Amino acid sequence: MKAYEIMNHLEKYFPLNLQMDFDCCGLQIGSREKEVKKVYIALNADNETLQACIENNCQMLITHHPFLLEKIKNLDTSLHQGKFISTAMKHDIVVYSLHTCLDRGQNGISMNDWLIQKLGVHDVTCYDHYEVGKKAILNEAINGKDFIEKVKDIFHIEHLKYSKNTNKMIHTIAICGGSAADDLEILADQVDCYITGDTKYRHAKYAIDHDCLLIDPGHHLEVIIEEKLPELLETLPLEIAVHHSKDYFEYQ
Structure with missing residues (x-):
């Protein structure tokens, strides 16, 4: 199915007009017309989850935290932002995030x-x-x-x-x-x-x-989206892979 069909399905639950003023939800990178057979779900849009998306032969990365929430100052591919964008585009990966739309939700x-x-x-x-x-x-x-x-x-x-x-x-x-x-x-x-x-x-x-x-x-409590979001996609003709994210912090 097309990427936009997946987006439309999720936005029935989490309309983009629910996002907070500071946020940047929705399509981050890629084409809405991309044919998607398998999606990868992760808490964060970072180089780790993007690489896992590619390795799992997925065409779309769906995350809670948006990649575009952090201001982009340049596209230096030796740095994390430029590397993420260039890798996503090279492998034709659609990146899509819901963040505060999902935080608010409805019904x-x-x-x-x-x-x-x-x-x-x-x-x-x-x-x-x-x-x-x-x-x-x-x-x-x-x-x-x-x-x-x-x-x-x-x-x-x-x-x-x-x-x-x-x-x-x-x-x-x-x-x-x-x-x-x-x-x-x-x-x-x-x-x-x-x-x-x-x-x-x-x-x-x-x-x-x-x-x-x-x-x-901790902030990582939000990882619950990796458990619950796949349930909302079960009715679609898609394969689903989940990242099982770890906290960015380590504790002793």
Whole structure:
């Protein structure tokens, strides 16, 4: 099928008009008319995933994070951006990304819906006017320390950081994959626990001062798209390969 048919299918769930002002979603490189038999799904659009796409005989790389989000200053092929573009064009690879369109989603299908549903909840709602972050009620209340272990287990995380106010019962939670630590200021009085990445020292203090457990599993939590996005493509006449991305960070 044509690349544009795959794009149109995904945009039924994640219309491009949902993207945030700073973002650059949609087609990154390649022709909409390209014939695609096999797609490669990855969290990131980088030289590692592009090479894996080629090695797996795929004609299209679909990612969460857009390649074009980083400003391009030149096309020096000895540097990562020029290398990525020249390699994609040489091998005629279509690169397509959804980022904040997928973050927001609609009708209960979005990255943050996928994340929060994994934790066993009900009454899921958006907590912000952008309709990105989600909050919900746990199906079963749980002690803070035990909830931290549950998050680690469900999302297969060995290391995470959290505020030290763990001695409390968790009934209500909120989550926003990626980087949304400042949302804590609107959530601290609404939920017992907030989960997001890229938090700073001041966020932990704020969480403690307002008695809201803050859990930071890292930005890589968004890798859930590699599990869930293929499910939305299963009805199409395509082969699907998945990257199984690793965190850019290593932890000791």
